[in-house]
Amino acid sequence: SSVLRSVKTLAKPAGARGYSSESVPDRKVAVLGAAGGIGQPLALLMKLNPLVSRLALYDIANTPGVAADVGHINTRSEVAGYMGNDQLGQALEDSDVVIIPAGVPRKPGMTRDDLFNINAGIVKDLCSAIAKYCPNAIVNMISNPVNSTVPIAAEVFKKAGTYNEKKLFGVTTLDVVRAKTFYAGKANVNVPVVGGHAGITILPLFSQATPKANLADEDIKALTKRTQDGGTEVVEAKAGKGSATLSMAYAGAIFADACLKGLNGVPDVVECSFVQSTSTVTELPFFASKVRLGKNGVEEVLEGLEKLKPELKASIEKGVKFANA
Ligand code: NAD
Numbered sequence: 070s071s072v073l074r075s076v077k078t079l080a081k082p083a084g085a086r087g088y089s090s091e092s093v094p095d096r097k098v099a100v101l102g103a104a105g106g107i108g109q110p111l112a113l114l115m116k117l118n119p120l121v122s123r124l125a126l127y128d129i130a131n132t133p134g135v136a137a138d139v140g141h142i143n144t145r146s147e148v149a150g151y152m153g154n155d156q157l158g159q160a161l162e163d164s165d166v167v168i169i170p171a172g173v174p175r176k177p178g179m180t181r182d183d184l185f186n187i188n189a190g191i192v193k194d195l196c197s198a199i200a201k202y203c204p205n206a207i208v209n210m211i212s213n214p215v216n217s218t219v220p221i222a223a224e225v226f227k228k229a230g231t232y233n234e235k236k237l238f239g240v241t242t243l244d245v246v247r248a249k250t251f252y253a254g255k256a257n258v259n260v261p262v263v264g265g266h267a268g269i270t271i272l273p274l275f276s277q278a279t280p281k282a283n284l285a286d287e288d289i290k291a292l293t294k295r296t297q298d299g300g301t302e303v304v305e306a307k308a309g310k311g312s313a314t315l316s317m318a319y320a321g322a323i324f325a326d327a328c329l330k331g332l333n334g335v336p337d338v339v340e341c342s343f344v345q346s347t348s349t350v351t352e353l354p355f356f357a358s359k360v361r362l363g364k365n366g367v368e369e370v371l372e373g374l375e376k377l378k379p380e381l382k383a384s385i386e387k388g389v390k391f392a393n394a
C-alpha cells in the first residue's frame with residue numbers, strides 16, 4: 070500500500086520471493102481488547118516484533134485511533150483496526166496467534182475471581198468467534214480470572230469441535246517476570262512459576278532458579294509471598310485506576326513472541342504457561358508448568374513430576390514388598 074512497498078516489489082529480481090516471506094514466515098497476530106490498558110502497549114510491542122507481518126487490533130471501542138497511531142511506526146507489520154462485533158470475524162480471519170486482554174480489571178479489595186461474572190461472558194463470546202473464524206490459532210488468554218477463563222475457552226472450543234489442547238495458553242508470564250525481578254532484578258535469571266494465576270495458586274520455584282543463590286528459608290518465603298501478591302501490589306498502588314498494564318504488556322509480548330518462535334520452528338523455546346495438564350501426579354486438568362513451544366503449540370509439558378514418578382513408584386513398591394515378605 071505504501072510507495073516504497075511498490076518500489077520494493079518492482080525492484081525484486083524475477084522469480085525471487087519478497088524479503089519478508091523469504092526470511093521470516095508471514096504471521097498474523099490479533100489482539101482482542103486492543104484499546105485497553107494492556108491492549109495499547111501490547112499493540113505497540115507487537116508492532117515492534119519483526120516476526121509479525123499482520124497485526125489486527127480489535128476492541129468494542131477506540132480501535133481506529135489506536136490502529137492509526139501504531140500503524141505509523143515503520144516496522145514490518147501491516148496494522149488494521151477493527152471495532153465492534155460486526156468486524157470481529159475479519160479481525161480474526163487467518164490469525165496465527167490471538168491474544169486476549171479484553172475485560173475488566175480489579176480495583177483495590179477485589180480478588181481476580183470477583184471479575185468472573187463480567188469477564189466470563191466476554192471471553193466466551195470471543196472464543197466462540199475464534200472457533201468460527203480462526204479455529205487453528207494459538208490463543209493467549211490474559212483476561213482474568215485466568216484460572217477460570219482458560220477452562221471456559223476450552224469448553225467453548227470443545228462444544229464447537231475445534232479444541233486443540235496444544236494451542237490454548239493462560240498467560241502467566243507476568244508471574245515469572247515478577248519472580249525474576251524480585252529474585253535478582255536483572256534480565257539473565259530464570260525462575261519457573263507453576264500452578265495457576267491467583268494468590269497462593271501462583272507458586273514460584275526459587276529452589277530451581279538460575280543462577281543459583283543459597284537463599285535462607287525466610288527469604289524464599291518472602292520472595293514467594295511478594296510474587297503471589299504482585300498483582301495486588303500494583304492494584305493498590307494504582308488506587309482504583311486498574312491493575313498491571315505496562316508490565317503485563319511486556320510479559321504478554323514475551324509470551325506471544327515465544328509462541329511465534331515456536332510456530333516458526335525455532336528450537337528450545339521454553340516458557341511457563343497455564344495449559345492442559347498431562348500429568349498423572351496432579352489430577353488438575355489445567356496447571357501452569359514449563360512448556361516447550363513448537364510448530365504445533367505445546368511441544369512438551371516439562372512438569373518434572375513425570376520424570377521422578379517411575380523411580381519413586383519402584384522404591385515404594387520395594388518397601389511394601391520387603392515389609393510383607
Ligand atoms: P482495561 O479496562 O484497561 O481494558 C480492557 C479492554 O477490553 C477495554 O478497551 C474494553 O473496551 C475491552 N473490551 C471489553 N469487552 C470487550 C469485548 N467483548 N471484546 C473486545 N474487547 C472488549 O483493562 P486492562 O487493564 O487492559 O485488563 C484487561 C484484563 O487483563 C483484565 O481482566 C485484567 O484482570 C487482566 N490482566 C491479566 C493479567 C495476567 O497476568 N494474566 C495481568 C494484568 C491484567
Ligand code: LMR
Binds near residue numbers: 300
Ligand atoms: C496481575 O497479576 O497483575 C493481574 O492478574 C491483574 C490483577 O488483578 O492482579
